[in-house]
Amino acid sequence: MLQKTHTLAGLLTAECVVAYYHQPFLTWEAGAALLLGCLAGPMADIDKKGSTMAKVFLPLSWALQLLRVKHRTVTHSLLFILALFAILSPLPDLFLWTAVLSYASHAFIDMFNDQGVALLWPWNKKIGFLPKFLAVDTGSFAEGVIRLALGAAVIVYPFVGGGLGIG
Numbered sequence: 001m002l003q004k005t006h007t008l009a010g011l012l013t014a015e016c017v018v019a020y021y022h023q024p025f026l027t028w029e030a031g032a033a034l035l036l037g038c039l040a041g042p043m044a045d046i047d048k049k050g051s052t053m054a055k056v057f058l059p060l061s062w063a064l065q066l067l068r069v070k071h072r073t074v075t076h077s078l079l080f081i082l083a084l085f086a087i088l089s090p091l092p093d094l095f096l097w098t099a100v101l102s103y104a105s106h107a108f109i110d111m112f113n114d115q116g117v118a119l120l121w122p123w124n125k126k127i128g129f130l131p132k133f134l135a136v137d138t139g140s141f142a143e144g145v146i147r148l149a150l151g152a153a154v155i156v157y158p159f160v161g162g163g164l165g166i167g
Helices: 003-020 028-040 043-047 052-056 058-066 078-088 093-110 141-162
Strands: none
Touching: 003 028, 003 043, 003 093, 003 141, 028 093, 043 052, 043 058, 043 093, 052 058, 078 093
């Protein structure tokens, strides 16, 4: 999936976490969590040379390239998500769960693609949700529909699901 799809998935996930913690959306904390979700959503693609995240976090991307990390393996795995949780565990719960779940949304969304992800890495078998003939190709019309649905949900959710409390 494209970076903009992952960004929207991360943002929607962050909105859900903000609502779960009963944090009004119009606060600095919620704003920081939403920004974190936008960044964490596409972050797993740091292992893909030329991706936006690889360009933004170039030294990390280079390190992954030197280690010959293949796309949709280590950075898309449950093991990596658990390691991320352990590293970020000192953060307040709102930010911890926003970062981890928004990051995890990336692998979840990619599992609708025919390539799947190595969710159980180091076992390199790639797992996907759909058979190849139903899978969503990156940049396809189907991905555009998913992105449109995610965008609509991002706009609507704070009003119907999360409440827009001011403080």
